[in-house]
Amino acid sequence: MFTEDQLLPLSALQHWLYxxxxxxxxxxxxxxxxxxxxxxxxxxxxxxxxxxxxSKAGVRITRSMPVRSFLLGISGQCDIVEFQRNGxxxxxEYKRGKPKSHRADDVQLCAQVMCLEEMLAVTVPSGFLFYxxxxxxxxxxxxxxxxxxxxxxxxxxxxxxESRVTPLAEYDPCRCDACSLIDICQPKALRFKRGAQxxxxxxxxxxxx
Numbered sequence: 001m002f003t004e005d006q007l008l009p010l011s012a013l014q015h016w017l018y019x020x021x022x023x024x025x026x027x028x029x030x031x032x033x034x035x036x037x038x039x040x041x042x043x044x045x046x047x048x049x050x051x052x053x054x055s056k057a058g059v060r061i062t063r064s065m066p067v068r069s070f071l072l073g074i075s076g077q078c079d080i081v082e083f084q085r086n087g088x089x090x091x092x093e094y095k096r097g098k099p100k101s102h103r104a105d106d107v108q109l110c111a112q113v114m115c116l117e118e119m120l121a122v123t124v125p126s127g128f129l130f131y132x133x134x135x136x137x138x139x140x141x142x143x144x145x146x147x148x149x150x151x152x153x154x155x156x157x158x159x160x161x162e163s164r165v166t167p168l169a170e171y172d173p174c175r176c177d178a179c180s181l182i183d184i185c186q187p188k189a190l191r192f193k194r195g196a197q198x199x200x201x202x203x204x205x206x207x208x209x
Contacts, residue, residue, distance in 0.1 A: 002073035008161060010067070010076025010111050013153045016160075017104035018175065023157070024166030025181055032181075058085035067115035072154040078112045089116060091127040098133040103149065105129055110142050111150045 008027070015023035025031040053062050060083040068075035080092040093109045106129070113124045128137040140146075160167070169176075169187035176187050 002070050006073055006158075007068055007070075007075040008073060008154075008157055010074045010115070011108065012157050013074065013111050013150065014104045014108040016153055016157050017102060017107055019170075019179065020156075020160070020167035021169045021185060021187075022179060022181055024160060025185060027157075027161065028164060028166050031184055059083065067112055067119060069111075069115040069118045071118060072111065072114060072151065073158055074111060074115065074154055076112065076115075078116070081116070087122075089120065089122050089124050091116065091124070092130055092137065093127070094130045094132070096132045098131050099129070099138055103146070106140050106146060107150050107153055109140055110146050111154070113142050114147065114150060 012023055012027050015026055053060070055061070062081045062083065063079070065078045065081045066075070067078055078091050079094045082090040082092065084090065091109060091112050093105070093112065095105055099105075109127050109129060113127060116122065117124055124142060126139055126141050128139055130137050169185055171187035176182055176185070179185070
């Protein structure tokens with residue numbers, strides 16, 4: 001069980017799953033940079049958050065709802081939570097782009113749900129990710145494997161923060177070239193540096209030098 005001052009940003013779970021080094025740069029070294037993708041995401045989230053809470057068609061819509069979990073040690077906010085007349089609680093997370101091959105977005109939404117369940121003593125079986133490129137909602141089921149991934153990711157995040165060590169870079173074109181921190185991270189340079197170090201060490205062991 002964590003205390004209030006030990007809670008970490010819920011958004012860091014998504015950062016960790018996208019790239020542990022990106023997560024370390026943001027949450028350990030306090031580094032940030034904008035690019036087209038992050039700017040588009042900020043605009044989409046602003047649209048989701050703007051305006052007052054409202055009720056329509058038997059649904060109470062709450063925006064920017066603060067959430068936290070002392071079990072996971074995280075805190076953050078939900079873009080939108082819909083409280084339906086039948087008692088169902090339905091979170092909706094807004095994302096730019098389109099559905100992705102990895103589960104980082106699913107984990108962020110599921111983490112919000114686990115916070116809601118702890119705070120409100122409810123069970124939330126599913127929610128939605130709204131993607132700006134598709135302009136529609138995609139359902140997410142909060143099954144046991146996804147919940148376990150949330151728990152493991154939160155534990156890994158706390159371990160990194162406690163260690164105060166930023167993970168090393170692992171260059172992946174699909175991931176790194178779209179990252180706003182690529183110029184700060186320099187994953188290609190670090191890859192070549194490690195490669196040269198490995199070659200030099202091997203050469204010494206084999207008496208090449």
